[in-house]
Amino acid sequence: DGGITQSPKYLFRKEGQNVTLSCEQNLNHDAMYWYRQDPGQGLRLIYYSQIVNDFQKGDIAEGYSVSREKKESFPLTVTSAQKNPTAFYLCASSIQGGASYEQYFGPGTRLTVT
Amino acid sequence: KNQVEQSPQSLIILEGKNCTLQCNYTVSPFSNLRWYKQDTGRGPVSLTIMTFSENTKSNGRYTATLDADTKQSSLHITASQLSDSASYICVVADFGNEKLTFGTGTRLTIIP
Numbered sequence: 001d002g003g004i005t006q007s008p009k010y011l012f013r014k015e016g017q018n019v020t021l022s023c024e025q026n027l028n029h030d031a032m033y034w035y036r037q038d039p040g041q042g043l044r045l046i047y048y049s050q051i052v053n054d055f056q057k058g059d060i061a062e063g064y065s066v067s068r069e070k071k072e073s074f075p076l077t078v079t080s081a082q083k084n085p086t087a088f089y090l091c092a093s094s095i096q097g098g099a100s101y102e103q104y105f106g107p108g109t110r111l112t113v114t
Numbered sequence: 115k116n117q118v119e120q121s122p123q124s125l126i127i128l129e130g131k132n133c134t135l136q137c138n139y140t141v142s143p144f145s146n147l148r149w150y151k152q153d154t155g156r157g158p159v160s161l162t163i164m165t166f167s168e169n170t171k172s173n174g175r176y177t178a179t180l181d182a183d184t185k186q187s188s189l190h191i192t193a194s195q196l197s198d199s200a201s202y203i204c205v206v207a208d209f210g211n212e213k214l215t216f217g218t219g220t221r222l223t224i225i226p
Contacts, residue, residue: 043158099214102160
């Protein structure tokens with residue numbers, strides 16, 4: 001069963017704690033992305049990676065960190081420095097980086113920080 | 115600043131009826147335009163992707179049109195079904211920066 005998986009579906013944390021969101025794909029895609037979705041706003045790019053061991057900041061990278069040690073995996077850590085971390089987080093992948101290629105999205109993780 | 119605006123914000127129609135969703139953009143230079151369907155609490159799923167040279171593209175009961183001169187696109191849904199209830203997101207890619215700009219979506223509700 002091919003695709004992108006994100007876990008967990010729901011995540012609850014106390015303010016001040018770091019939390020890591022998982023994203024795995026078995027599509028053999030080179031590029032992976034993390035987006036944040038808030039009510040009434042379009043998706044916003046947090047980080048992206050076009051190849052293993054390389055990643056770039058998106059539009060709202062402050063308070064987040066990522067790693068890309070394996071082609072299949074692109075975990076996102078939400079640190080305590082992120083001022084408003086409660087949101088719906090979406091991971092995506094594409095066969096190559098760049099806007100010409102279709103992006104396939106995972107099912108998302110809803111993070112609630114209290 | 116690149117922007118994508120969608121209208122209406124929300125729409126309620128009866129099952130079996132047709133509807134049209136609108137997308138206006140200011141992204142330049144233009145690379146491609148995509149429509150995604152997003153069920154509540156799920157990730158977006160691609161419906162169509164159109165480049166500059168494509169005026170219309172269909173995917174089953176979904177038909178997207180693109181007017182690159184006026185920077186407008188529409189998504190037409192024919193013979194709506196209850197399963198069409200979702201948010202529909204317009205996304206425009208710019209050529210060069212290789213970035214995507216997402217609209218805020220139209221929330222469509224189909225009632226029996």
